[in-house]
Amino acid sequence: MSSAARAALDFPTLETRKSSGRILEDQGDLKIMKKVDWDGDDVVRRTEMVLLAVRKAGGQQCQDGDCTRLLCGHEAIFSLIAGYSERPICRQCLARQLDRDLEYLESELAMFAASKPCLSQGWRLANIDEGDSVDAIPHCFQTTALKQGPKSDAPLTVGSLVTGQPKPDAIWDAGDQGCGDLALELRKRITQLSAGAILELRATDPGAPEDVPAWCRLTGHPLVFSQHPIYFIKRKL
Numbered sequence: 574m575s576s577a578a579r580a581a582l583d584f585p586t587l588e589t590r591k592s593s594g595r596i597l598e599d600q601g602d603l604k605i606m607k608k609v610d611w612d613g614d615d616v617v618r619r620t621e622m623v624l625l626a627v628r629k630a631g632g633q634q635c636q637d638g639d640c641t642r643l644l645c646g647h648e649a650i651f652s653l654i655a656g657y658s659e660r661p662i663c664r665q666c667l668a669r670q671l672d673r674d675l676e677y678l679e680s681e682l683a684m685f686a687a688s689k690p691c692l693s694q695g696w697r698l699a700n701i702d703e704g705d706s707v708d709a710i711p712h713c714f715q716t717t718a719l720k721q722g723p724k725s726d727a728p729l730t731v732g733s734l735v736t737g738q739p740k741p742d743a744i745w746d747a748g749d750q751g752c753g754d755l756a757l758e759l760r761k762r763i764t765q766l767s768a769g770a771i772l773e774l775r776a777t778d779p780g781a782p783e784d785v786p787a788w789c790r791l792t793g794h795p796l797v798f799s800q801h802p803i804y805f806i807k808r809k810l
Contacts, residue, residue, distance in 0.1 A: 616691060619752050623695035626653050626661070626753070631702055636660035637670070645713050646699025650692055651682045653753040655791060656760030664714075671792050672809075678791070679714055685787050689780075691752065739797055739805055741773035742766060751778035756788055759806075763794055766808045771797065774804040 630649035652661035686692040789796040798805035
């Protein structure tokens, strides 16, 4: 990657990014960072956070116990989605901690990342850092699940919604936290509860109606009630 290309990804000033509307990676005619919908400073902040996570974690050692695997940028994004941004872990350890099938977890996480502009920018950067083209399936994740898409009979379920609000064992008002910030704190809060206990979450972020069910589906903690901005999440047994 050229020095000019690297410089273009080293977070230019907010005003520069607003005026240009894009972060670009020049490699011949290839533009790695496609146009982003810069709807306010929050989207910019989230994109910066994702790009920084990819830069910091890529090549570092997995933070789960004695695991010696080195992380790739895509695993940094996976950790961010699942709430492990403070201590990124490899995909094998993430699947083990969440008690999920590795291939299906990869597929779900990759599809979720592709649905979010901020995460997709980090994904493209990770691809380039690993020598892959922008929209290719990265060589480090060329599994059957990623090639074929999610399985129709996959075990990841949001859970049956009940007709009324259940009685919570704990309550957390997340305010307007979203994306990685919400996932990180939500993971901390849910792990403090005993199995079967219910957390009442209030999250006003506009992305919460998509992000909260997706997080529950990925981690296996059932979402038992949802009416934005209120969510009831049961810690898995």
